[in-house]
Amino acid sequence: MVASQDLTLSRPEFYESRRIQLTSPLLHIGSAVSQLNPFEYVQTAKKVYLPDGEALAKGLQTRGRLNDYIRAIEEREEIADILKQAFGEDWQEATDPQGNPIFPEIFIDAKWTEQKITDLRPMIRNGFGQLYLPGSSIKGAIRTAIAYHLLKYADRYHVPNSQRVSEIEKQLRQKLNSGELKSKGKQKFLDDELLMNNLFSNFSLSYQDRAVKARTGPNTDFMRAIQVTDCQPLVKITVNQKGKAIAFNVPIAAEVIVSSHFEDERAKYRASIYAEMVRNVRTEFTLSLDTKMLSWFRHQQGMQLPFQSLDDVLKICHEFAQEQWDGEYDYWQAVKNNRHQGKNLDFSAIREFYEKETCPYSLRLGWASGMNGTTIGWLLNDQLRADIRDTCGIAAPNFEAPKSRRTVVDPKGEIKYVPGWVKFKAL
Secondary structure: OOOOHHHOOOOOOOEEEEEEEEEEEEEOOEOOOOOOOHHHOEEOOOEEEOOOHHHHHHHHHHOOOHHHHHHHHHHOOOOHHHHHHHHOOOHHHOEOOOOOEOOOHHHEEEEOOOOOOOOOEOEOEOOOOOEOOOHHHHHHHHHHHHHHHHHHOHHHHOOOHHHOHHHHHHHHHHHHHHOHHHOHHHHHHHHHHHHHHHHHHOEEEEEOOEEEOOOOOHHHOHHHHEEEOOOOOOOOEEEEEOOEEEEEOEEEEEEEEEEEEOOOOEEEEEEEEEEEEEEEEEEEEEEEEEHHHHOOEEEOOOOOOOOOOHHHHHHHHHHHHHHHHHHHHHHHHHOEOEEEOOEEEOOHHHHHHOOOOOOOOOEEOOOOOHHHHHOOHHHOOHHHHHHHHHHHOOOOOOOOOOOOEEEEEOOOOOEEEOOOEEEEEEO
16 A cells, blocks of 8 residues: 555655765774773784673683683783683684674774784774764864854854954963963863853744743754764775775774974974774765754844855865865975984875865864864964963974874885865765
């Protein structure tokens, strides 16, 4: 039986929703744990294995080696020898008494470095242990892009004088001079105090031309009208395209170079860190806008909303990405290749990455987006931005802010990738 035309369900006209394909060369979104202990992963020449803790404990208990594992945890030691003694040379294939793999496929990363990995920084996983991109991370980046847009075009949207860049800079300078920004607690909530609350939450609600009582805060934040779902899990897949097999969502453990530069712009090596990342990302999420809800918001001081549709939102994101892209291009054009502390700091591939004049990406997410990708930093006076960095972060007097960058080394040992850039494509 076929339902009549009149009985079919349709989406309300005031609700706009799109399925968005997200792609990226390389991504890392941090987890609740900043880095793993030595007993929480095992590395070989080609792979890094993260065990299922429960299955590992059961398997070791069956083999009579659980106490050795507990001791390794207490001493923060590696467990490779314990695994070999308990399960033999094929420990990677070991299972617990119920047949569950101790090292599930979703917990295995390709090792992209010949160096010994220390202090591995894990990527976020969902409740099933799968790598994924939280909708909150995407929405947070969108929020920053919108804040930047509002302040850049303050006249267009009638942003109150008390919330414009000049006034924000004035308040920041006062807090710097008073020493208030030396407090980590003050730093944490400064963004909300000076910017986000007044731009996003200083609204009253009006429904059917009648005022609605609502406490200022999350209830009056116009970003409530935008919903972003979590992305589909980043499960490794291989797709045949034009006769060539291409792997997507490849989990890797890679060396990340933290670099800066000397006064003469020669590259300076600062450190190597190791992170779990996803290469060649392809996933989807749903972006929705409740235009009816959006119409309820009335700014207390007459500021206009910067978007009325999802097209507006996506355009704002791309404009913000372009600002970051231009800044990164300038930075890398100035930095000179150099050999420092035994590291060949050849950034030719990074400069080539930024050669396109028009940014091909929609936004920058997660790790390596840094000060300029997660704040309105590009709108601030250069010296003020540097002073904030020197007070709140790692001081680098007389240098631009941010001074350092993170780039990723490929399996051949060459500095090849910049993480975080993503493309959005409406499906």
